Amino acid sequence: MAGVTLALYLVAFSIPSFLGGLYATPQLTWVTIVGSRLDVALANTAVIIALFALYYLGYRVLAVNAQVPVWAVYLPPVTFALALMAIYPFGGWDLFLYISQGRLYTTHDLNPFLVTPQDAPSDPFFAYSSWWPHPSTYGPAWQMIASLVSLIGGSNLWLSILVFKVLVTVFFFASVVLVYLILRTHHPEARHLGAFLMAWNPLLLFEIAGNGHNDIVMVFFALLSIYLLTAKRLLWPLPLLTISVLVKYSFGLLVPGILVYLLALKSSPRKKAVWLLGGLALSAVTVGLFVRPFGMAYSLLALFGLEELYLSSPATLLYLALQGNFPQYAATTIVKGVVVLMLGTLYVIELARFAREHRTLTLDSLLRFGFQAVFFLLLLLPRFHPWFVAWLLGIGVLMVDSEQTRRVLLLSFTAFLSHIVFYFIWSIYGEQLNYFTIEAMANALIFAPPLFYWFYSRARVRKLLLAQKERTIAVQEAEIGRLKALLSDSRKGLKTR
Amino acid sequence: MSERGWLSLSFFPLALAGMVVAGALALNLVGPSYDARSARITEASQLVTRAREAAGLNDWTQAEVYASKAVALNPDHVLARLLLGLAYLNTNALDKAEAEFRRVLALAGEDRNSAAWAHNNLGVVYRRRGQLTAAIREYEIAIAADPSNGQARANLAEARRFAP
Numbered sequence: 001m002a003g004v005t006l007a008l009y010l011v012a013f014s015i016p017s018f019l020g021g022l023y024a025t026p027q028l029t030w031v032t033i034v035g036s037r038l039d040v041a042l043a044n045t046a047v048i049i050a051l052f053a054l055y056y057l058g059y060r061v062l063a064v065n066a067q068v069p070v071w072a073v074y075l076p077p078v079t080f081a082l083a084l085m086a087i088y089p090f091g092g093w094d095l096f097l098y099i100s101q102g103r104l105y106t107t108h109d110l111n112p113f114l115v116t117p118q119d120a121p122s123d124p125f126f127a128y129s130s131w132w133p134h135p136s137t138y139g140p141a142w143q144m145i146a147s148l149v150s151l152i153g154g155s156n157l158w159l160s161i162l163v164f165k166v167l168v169t170v171f172f173f174a175s176v177v178l179v180y181l182i183l184r185t186h187h188p189e190a191r192h193l194g195a196f197l198m199a200w201n202p203l204l205l206f207e208i209a210g211n212g213h214n215d216i217v218m219v220f221f222a223l224l225s226i227y228l229l230t231a232k233r234l235l236w237p238l239p240l241l242t243i244s245v246l247v248k249y250s251f252g253l254l255v256p257g258i259l260v261y262l263l264a265l266k267s268s269p270r271k272k273a274v275w276l277l278g279g280l281a282l283s284a285v286t287v288g289l290f291v292r293p294f295g296m297a298y299s300l301l302a303l304f305g306l307e308e309l310y311l312s313s314p315a316t317l318l319y320l321a322l323q324g325n326f327p328q329y330a331a332t333t334i335v336k337g338v339v340v341l342m343l344g345t346l347y348v349i350e351l352a353r354f355a356r357e358h359r360t361l362t363l364d365s366l367l368r369f370g371f372q373a374v375f376f377l378l379l380l381l382p383r384f385h386p387w388f389v390a391w392l393l394g395i396g397v398l399m400v401d402s403e404q405t406r407r408v409l410l411l412s413f414t415a416f417l418s419h420i421v422f423y424f425i426w427s428i429y430g431e432q433l434n435y436f437t438i439e440a441m442a443n444a445l446i447f448a449p450p451l452f453y454w455f456y457s458r459a460r461v462r463k464l465l466l467a468q469k470e471r472t473i474a475v476q477e478a479e480i481g482r483l484k485a486l487l488s489d490s491r492k493g494l495k496t497r
Numbered sequence: 498m499s500e501r502g503w504l505s506l507s508f509f510p511l512a513l514a515g516m517v518v519a520g521a522l523a524l525n526l527v528g529p530s531y532d533a534r535s536a537r538i539t540e541a542s543q544l545v546t547r548a549r550e551a552a553g554l555n556d557w558t559q560a561e562v563y564a565s566k567a568v569a570l571n572p573d574h575v576l577a578r579l580l581l582g583l584a585y586l587n588t589n590a591l592d593k594a595e596a597e598f599r600r601v602l603a604l605a606g607e608d609r610n611s612a613a614w615a616h617n618n619l620g621v622v623y624r625r626r627g628q629l630t631a632a633i634r635e636y637e638i639a640i641a642a643d644p645s646n647g648q649a650r651a652n653l654a655e656a657r658r659f660a661p
Contacts, residue, residue, distance in 0.1 A: 027609040031644055108538075109529040115542040121573040121604065131610035133549065133576050135542070141517070148520045174510045181507055224510055240514065293524045329554055422645075430650050 002076035005054050005200075009083045012047040013210065022088040023158050026127040030090045030423040041424035045417065051202040052413045058200060059409070062193045063401055073192050074176075077199035081172070084210035085165045091419060092385065095212035096128035099160045101136050101143065102150030105294075112136040112143055113294050124155050140290040141246035142214055165212045171220045172208045173199070178223040179397055185230045186363055190400035197397040197405065203412040207387035215387055218247040219394035222254060226398070230363065234262060238279030242286045250391055253373040256351055257366055264361040312418060312442040315339050315382040320436045339380050346376045364399070371395045371404045378411075379447060386415035403457040411450040418442050541570035541577065548580045557587040575604050575611045582618060586625075595622050613643035620652055632656050 017033050034040050062068055089095045100117035104110045108120045113136050117129040136143055149167055153160025176199045183191040198204065207213045221244035225237040237258055245252045262275050310316040315335050322331040354361075354369035374392050378384060389412045396408030421442045426433075548563035561584035567577035582597030601615040620635030633656050639649035 026607045027643070029645065036644065105529055109531055109535050110538060111529075111531070111535075114539050116545075116576075118545075118574060118576045119538050119542045119571065121575060127605075127607040127609075130575060130605075130608045133545075141521070144521050144524050145517060147524065170513065174513050177506045178510050181510075220510070221514065224514055227507075227510070243514070243517065289518070289521045289525060293521075293528050327555075427644050430644075430647070431654050435647055 001054055001058060002072070002079075005051060005076065006079055006083060008047050008051055008054075009080055009205075012044060013206070014083045014086045017087040017090055019086055019088050019158070019161065023161060026096075027093065027131065028088055028090055030419065031427045033088065033090055036424065036427040038424075038428060041420055041428065044424070045420050048202070048413075048416050048420070052416070055200050055202055056409070058196060059193070062196050068192070070192065073196045074199065077176070077205065078173070080200075080205050081169050081209035084205055085162070085169060087210050089161070089165075089211040091206065091211045092213065092387065093128065093131065094214070095161060095164055096125060097132050098142075098146045098164055098212070098214060099150055099153065100125045100129035101138075102146035102148075105143070105147040106151050111294055112147075113140075124157060125160070128157075138214070139246040139248055140294050141243050142217060142248065143294060144290055145217065145247075146214075161212070165209065168212050168214055168216055169209045172204065172216045175216055175220045175223050175394065178220070178227050182223065182227050182230050182398055183400065186398070187400055194397045194400050197400075197409070198393065201393060201409075201412055203386060203416045204390055204393060206416065207390065211387065213387040213390070215248060215390040218244050218251055219390055220244075221247060222251050223394055225258070226363075226367075229258075229261070229366075234265070234275040235278045235282065237262070238276075239282035239286045242283040243290070246287065246290050250374065250377060250388075253347065253377060254370050257354060257369045257373070260351075260355050260358065261361055261366045264358040309382045310335075311383045311385070312422070312439065312446060313380075313382055313384040314443055314447065315380065316439050317436070317443055319382070320439060335382065339382060343376055343380045346380075347373055350376070367395055367399050368404070371399065371408075375407075379451075384446065386418055389415045403454070403461075407450050407454050407457075410453055411446070414446045414449050418446050421445060537570050541567045541574060544570070545574065545577045545580065548577070548584075552580060552583060555587075557584045560584045561588065573604055575601055575608065578604065579611065579614055579618070582615075586618060586621060589625075591622050591625060595619065598622070609642045610646075613639040613646045613649060616642065617646060617649040617652060620649070620656070624652070624656060629656060629660055633660060 017030075022028060022033065030044075034044075062073070097117065100120075100123060101112040103123055103125065104112045104115060104117065104120060108123065110119065116133055116135055117123070117126065118133060120126065121130075138146075145167070146164075149163055150160065153163045176195050179198045180191050180195040183194040187194070204216070208216050221240050225240040225244065228234075228236045228240065238255075241251065241255060241258055245255065259276070262279070263272065265272065265275075310319045315338070318338065319331055319335045322334055326334065350369055350372045354365060357365050371392065374395060378388055378392060381388070389408065392408045393412060396405050399405050421438065425441065426438050430438075544563045544567035548560045548567060551557070551560035551563060560580060564577050564581035564584055567574055568581055571577065578597050578601045582594045582601065585591070585594035585597060598615045598619045601611060605611040605615060616635045616639035620632040620639065623629075623632035623635060633653065636649050636653035636656060639646055640653065643649075
């Protein structure tokens, strides 16, 4: 299985898109490398389906048979990652942006939260990252990491690309280790299964080792925070989650969950105060440490101010539908209002449901809350990218073999397939199909299967619960009948006497 | 590999996190030195942002003011020049617009995205002048440079409907 998977990665990605021959050409996409043809699109679709079929097969084998040798779980993904590190990052050019933004700070003495790569046209990476017209929308912790790592690559294009790929791949395997460590305490029987689901996931491998996306750094710090919760080092989860939020802001949604969890722990009020106040104080120090080099220039508002924020999301469809009837500014405001309102409502409901369980809170409850909050975020974000699924996978693999695990695995499959729509279908049929149709296709492909699976699972669970309830009632009714008969017999006996 | 061997693995993520914190400490000690040049480039960048916002509101007169100030501060700024060209295009100063888009092409080099937009906008200039063949050629070059440029595709489809 590992051999076939490796062969697929090599044949479909590493050989045709080998970094060594292509790195000197900026802004290459999947289509510009392999060709805008239907047969190529179909072949790549088949490869993605085959990769996920093998992955699913491995998942089922491990789920029913925990006796698989340990090396067979952990060694193959290292070879897959090595194969994918050799490709040109054609599935998103964020890697080049990381390098340029890092160099803005270390080489050009400019603040990446105030200027864009376009402001340094003399930089050797200019042509690779000038497509992004905004200051950095990442957190200061990522900006700090990128600045330091950009020093290693210097002006060498090839080395810089490789160094950043190695960086995120190291964080990826460190995250796999954390999944193993968390599950070793939490669900020991599923520790290898959880690590397998993370390490072998084709979308994660492609987006992290292949395209070098930094989302895994955010996931790593969140997993480390959860690991320290399970290891009962309760002063540290909050500051580590803070670093995660300072890499990318999305896991800010988990902070209230951790606070509620710490408050609900069965311990003395004094100890709880130490964990909470100590954790919050350390978080404040962490924020200061990462923000200080950049001043207070960065702002969440920068994220909300981007007018080109719309891509492959239900919000994009709404925006495109409104665009014809409203001015651009009004359409943007309406869509953002709807998104904030819906996400806020769903989040508050989930948080209230989680807090209501405070007497019986477990790590499973915390994971369920975190999973639902991030799932809603992915569903409602104005701009969705396939690599964002890493956020949810980081939590989903810890809920081993649950509905949530299968939902996020399905989402990772559909998100990977959406690359085919945006690269190939759009490129081949772009003149016949309008953009709304492309977006509608991508939305249906990405979100419909996991949503359908979620609703189906809920309906199935309800049906099972109802059947169980009916069986219990039937048993109770039979018991009551039997007792009534006994009573009546004993009464008759008394009367006869 | 034995299960016991995995115990030491907890040091791997902890050491990685420790390195990140150590890096942050180092960066706090040795920060960058922002100077007058940094301030000039930062101001130009902020003017470009304002020009983009004005362009988003279809206020092309204001966009021209901001973009020309940005170009004065940072003459090699490709986006500032693209925005200035667009402002000229939208105020029907076609000759000035063409000159700006040609400067963008000279500056863009291997930057396919900017080159694609410059070619697309040159196509719009030619289309407005009634030079349909030249416009179609520019749109085609734009799509070849960046196949994901939807605007150039739409413009090409529109122009081809009128081609002889």
